[in-house]
Amino acid sequence: MALGTPTAVVLELMTMGQQSAAHLGELLRAASPPVQAEHQALAAEIIRCCDRVIAAVTAVAADKKRKAMDPGATSRRPGPAAAMPSKRRVRGAEAHREVHAGTTADGFAWRKYGQKDINGSNHPRLYYRCSSSGEGCAATRRVQRSQEDPAAFIIAYYGEHTCGAGLGDACQQQRAAPAPPTVVDTGSIARGIVGADDWNRNSPLLLPLSAEHSAHAAPGDTSRRWLSPSSSSSYSSEVEVELGASPVEEFLDGNFDWEWETVVNSLRFGDLLQ
DNA sequence: CTCATTTGACCCCT
């Protein structure tokens, strides 16, 4: 998402707010003498509020975009595609949710099933389905690097996670897994933006925390531990480090002196997205 | 050997 637009600024700031609240929660948790649980709940409440704002802003932005691109089309043409019991999504079907983020990690386990070069886009579009799709989970997502802000990803979610209903399934296990460092990276925060293989490999388990970290990630390392895609030809050598200092980044760098990992550890992106 | 990823081909829609 292009920085500078009011929506983008709001999203950035709200994300920062989340991070601040998360850090606060960490501090409260580690406080000695221990603070009341009520205080920690307050920090959690702040995070939830930020989350709701982000969700609302994102939804509004996505809706505006849709209407701009497809005026008058309030409902998708039911047509043959709807009648067809195919897995194929109705062309241009509306995303259940569209997220602009600096990371694709969302706490779920995804399996890549396709990649496509898109006209007018410098970056390929990646297609994922829930790794529990075999168990009937219909959730899929489409990931593409933002044109305006290559450090950011536009993630469109389709379908609901039906696998999350029961304990023991892959989705649930992924989300319940001990929280590894998870970055809620809005992209403009220069914490190291990695090639698609890296960010996907690190989803949902681990995200690189620094430019050095990501830069040192072996491009060819397609460990299958990662449930999301490994290196693709177009990305395997692509290790980008976001250098452009956004106002938000400057704000972060200039005003916050917290331990990044602390914040990161306290944030569970998957939970935030619920 | 198993399983996730890659990637070209195919299908369907506009």
Add this chain to the structure above:
DNA sequence: AGGGGTCAAATGAG
């Protein structure tokens, strides 16, 4: 006809 979305065989890593 062209483009986007999905399939599935091939490939490669553990």
